[in-house]
Structure formats: C-alpha cells, structure tokens
Amino acid sequence: MPELQAAPPLRADARRNRDALLRAARLVFAEQGLDAPLDAIAREAGVGRATLYRRFPTRDALISAISEDDFEVLVQVVRDAEDPDRAYFDFIDCALKMQVDNLGFIELFTRKLADPEVLQSIIGRFHTIVAPTLERAQQAGLVREDLRPEDTASLVLMLGAATAAMRDSHSGEIRRKRAIALVFDGLDPANAPRTLPALD
Secondary structure, eight states: OOOOOOOOOOOHHHHHHHHHHHHHHHHHHHHHOTTSOHHHHHHHHTOOHHHHHHHOSSHHHHHHHHHHHHHHHHHHHHHTOSSGGGHHHHHHHHHHHHHHHOHHHHHTTTSOOSSHHHHHHHHHHHHHHHHHHHHHHHHTTSSOTTOOHHHHHHHHHHHHHHHGGGTTSHHHHHHHHHHHHHHHHHHSGGGOOSOOOOOO
C-alpha cells in the first residue's frame, strides 16, 4: 500500500484568503444565521466565489470550520476557570452569551445540515468538551448526578431561546442572568428530588 503523503502547506496568499473567509463567515453567520448567502461571505472577505468554493467546497465545510473556532472559545473558558469544580457553570454561561450574540452558534444545534456526519461531528465535539467538566462538577456535589452531556446542549438552547429575542436591550441581559440563575438552582442536587427520564 503506498504511503499517504501529508497535505502540502497552504501558500501565503491561499492562507490569507482562507483566514479572510473564516473571519467573514463568522461575522455574516453571527448576524444572519447559517443560511446566509455565501456570496455575502465572499464579498465581506474581498474574494470571488471561486476562491470561496476552492477553500470550502460546501456550506457544511464552512460551518464545520467556524464551529471549531466557537468551541475553542469554550475550551479556553474551561481552562481559565478560577474554580475547576465550577467550570461547568462557566461553560454554560459562556455558551449562553455566545448564543445571544451569535445566531450561527444557536443554529449549530438546530439546523439540519446536508451532511449528517458534519452535524454528528459538531455535536460530538460539544460533548467532548462538556463531559469531563460536568463529571467534575458532579463529583464535587455541585450538579445532580443524573445530568448528562446531552442535557447541556438542551439547557443552552432553552436559555438562548428565552433571551435571544431581547439580546440588544438592557432588559435582555437581566433576563439572561435571571434565567441562568433559575437553571443553576435546578441543577443543584439539593433542589432535584425527582429523577430525570432515561435517555434512549
């Protein structure tokens, strides 16, 4: 079997175009959602459509690249947590702020992508980040034991839906803080007498 060769590094101009497209996609997706016209991204990046499709042949490929940037923000929040046992709460708080400010991040978990493998990869990445953080919080007795990583995405989506409509107003920030306080109270083992329904 022939030995696989590593992909050659991008030329400087190709790297600049790719970085410009990613910056533009983050901006356009955040404002308009994941169904935003790809032509708008190319214009924002200052490149032609051919360059866009050469770097990212499909919308899903571009979404996948952007999602990794979003997840790196969450990884950094967990790493920088002042109290590692409470990093799970920092994770949820950051994910909610991202949802309120970024329509594209909201749709990562709700949009039906053309390639189901991309969607599974995105969800799997989210779970990989949150699972050890959740487990640590549970071991510290801060979070109910029957909570699962899958529940975290549901919590973030529920909180985001409750506050996103008012994201540009002062009252929206107050609503976000109140909603997250209510959810955190519900995660406390002392306030969770009933068992959650089993996951399939």
